Amino acid sequence: MARHESETNPDGIEPVPASLSDSAGFLLNRAARIIREMVSEALQPLGLSPQEMGLLKLLAAGGPSTQQGLCTKHNIDRTTMVQLVDGLEERQLVIRQPSSADRRANLIFLTPRGRKTLSKASRLAQKQQQRFLSPLSEPEWEVLRQHLIKLLEYHGRNEV
Amino acid sequence: MARHESETNPDGIEPVPASLSDSAGFLLNRAARIIREMVSEALQPLGLSPQEMGLLKLLAAGGPSTQQGLCTKHNIDRTTMVQLVDGLEERQLVIRQPSSADRRANLIFLTPRGRKTLSKASRLAQKQQQRFLSPLSEPEWEVLRQHLIKLLEYHGRNEV
DNA sequence: TATTGTTATACTCTATAACTATA
DNA sequence: TATAGTTATAGAGTATAACAATA
Numbered sequence: 354m355a356r357h358e359s360e361t362n363p364d365g366i367e368p369v370p371a372s373l374s375d376s377a378g379f380l381l382n383r384a385a386r387i388i389r390e391m392v393s394e395a396l397q398p399l400g401l402s403p404q405e406m407g408l409l410k411l412l413a414a415g416g417p418s419t420q421q422g423l424c425t426k427h428n429i430d431r432t433t434m435v436q437l438v439d440g441l442e443e444r445q446l447v448i449r450q451p452s453s454a455d456r457r458a459n460l461i462f463l464t465p466r467g468r469k470t471l472s473k474a475s476r477l478a479q480k481q482q483q484r485f486l487s488p489l490s491e492p493e494w495e496v497l498r499q500h501l502i503k504l505l506e507y508h509g510r511n512e513v
Numbered sequence: 514m515a516r517h518e519s520e521t522n523p524d525g526i527e528p529v530p531a532s533l534s535d536s537a538g539f540l541l542n543r544a545a546r547i548i549r550e551m552v553s554e555a556l557q558p559l560g561l562s563p564q565e566m567g568l569l570k571l572l573a574a575g576g577p578s579t580q581q582g583l584c585t586k587h588n589i590d591r592t593t594m595v596q597l598v599d600g601l602e603e604r605q606l607v608i609r610q611p612s613s614a615d616r617r618a619n620l621i622f623l624t625p626r627g628r629k630t631l632s633k634a635s636r637l638a639q640k641q642q643q644r645f646l647s648p649l650s651e652p653e654w655e656v657l658r659q660h661l662i663k664l665l666e667y668h669g670r671n672e673v
Numbered sequence: 674t675a676t677t678g679t680t681a682t683a684c685t686c687t688a689t690a691a692c693t694a695t696a
Numbered sequence: 697t698a699t700a701g702t703t704a705t706a707g708a709g710t711a712t713a714a715c716a717a718t719a
Contacts, residue, residue: 368669369662370586372574377642377654378548378563380661383588385545386710387668388538393685403538404686414532421700426530428543430688435702457695457700482537488667493660494537500649500657501540502529507648508547509528546687553708564709581677593710595679617677617718 388485395477399470400444406478408437409446409471412463417450419458428509446470548645555637559630560604564589566638568597569606569631572623577610579618588669606630 373379392403401409404427411426412418418426420434427434438461441447446467452458463471486494533539552563561569564587571586572578578586580594587594598621601607606627612618623631646654 368666370571370574372570373567374662375658376567376570376638377645377658378545378552378638379567380658380665381541381545381548382563384661384664385538385541387664388541392538402685403542407533407536407539410532410536411530414530419700428528429686431701432689432703433687436687452700455696455700457693459701478536478538485537485664485668488663489660493663496656497660498535498537498540500653501544502534503648503653504544504547504645505540506528508645562708579677589709590711591678592680592712596710612677615677615719619678 388482391481391485392478395481396474399474399477401470401474403478405437405441405446406471406474408441409463409467409474412447412461413468413471417460417462419452419455419460421458423461441467548642551641551645552638555641556634559634559637561630561634563638565597565601565606566631566634568601569623569627569634572607572621573628573631577620577622579612579615579620581618583621601627 369380389403392406396403396406408423408427411423415426420438421431423438424431424434429437438447438449438459442449444466445464448462448464449459450462452460489497529540549563552566556563556566568583568587571583575586580598581591583598584591584594589597598607598609598619602609604626605624608622608624609619610622612620649657
């Protein structure tokens with residue numbers, strides 16, 4: 354398989370250039386971009402971004418949380434969280450409520466509308482994920498999933 | 514393992530929230546971001562971005578190519594390619610040369626300096642990739658790699 | 674008419690620095 | 697002094713629209 358990569362590629366299609374097929378960065382970034390765009394497009398009718406859906410999911414599963422708490426789970430910066438929550442609150446999918454325990458902090462609650470939007474979004478995203486994963490068998494996806502989780506857990510616990 | 518996700522997580526660490534651990538988008542985007550940032554940081558002394566390194570690799574492996582040809586391989590837009598090549602040409606890592614066969618097109622050549630920079634960059638990136646992949650065994654990475662390639666080939670060939 | 678490259682512009686996702694109000 | 701949230705600003709990576717030169 355040492356075929357030389359040439360700009361005169363007969364079929365003109367070269368989804369994975371051999372010179373980059375060993376690069377974890379290339380493969381992961383390209384795959385991430387494809388699924389992100391597929392989900393993003395499917396969510397457009399709801400006016401929801403993939404990140405926003407993720408945040409709603411965290412709230413639905415974990416219950417109300419401070420912005421800082423959501424930052425830790427979602428692994429994004431405080432300032433990014435402000436913008437995410439701003440957008441969701443404008444559309445009344447979540448509400449901010451000052452915490453009585455710590456008056457610096459906002460507790461973020463999912464609204465009924467947020468819950469309904471999330472359930473629609475989840476179905477749409479699920480469908481896209483199935484399409485994205487369609488070249489893999491069920492066990493293959495499970496292996497991929499476990500390997501990704503292993504990577505994230507390792508790099509989440511250490512500033513390696 | 515149906516432990517409820519709570520904002521009062523005892524250890525305070527939650528690299529992969531259960532509510533998102535089934536999401537291909539979440540897992541891939543997070544993993545992609547980690548490796549991208551690791552490589553990006555390692556390449557900083559060379560003043561090279563991961564994308565730029567990728568482009569140099571394509572040129573080193575495939576020989577001179579038009580900008581349009583590089584777009585196809587790298588899977589990015591024409592206008593993005595202009596900016597990428599602009600940056601690399603400024604630092605004399607590549608040169609543009611009008612194609613004699615098609616005078617609309619530029620052939621992009623890797624310069625000797627580009628080749629030298631690429632070889633330094635490759636070593637640095639390789640080291641980071643090893644750190645990134647360290648929680649996986651060699652065969653595990655190979656499986657991950659093959660699954661990612663399968664996904665990219667499928668979605669590269671079809672506008673699914 | 675279609676394609677290659679270019680420019681101007683803008684969008685998404687994300688962060689840094691400096692601020693306010695609590696703790 | 698440290699932390700939660702906020703604001704203004706900026707950066708990386710990428711794209712769309714309109715255009716010139718050439719095919």
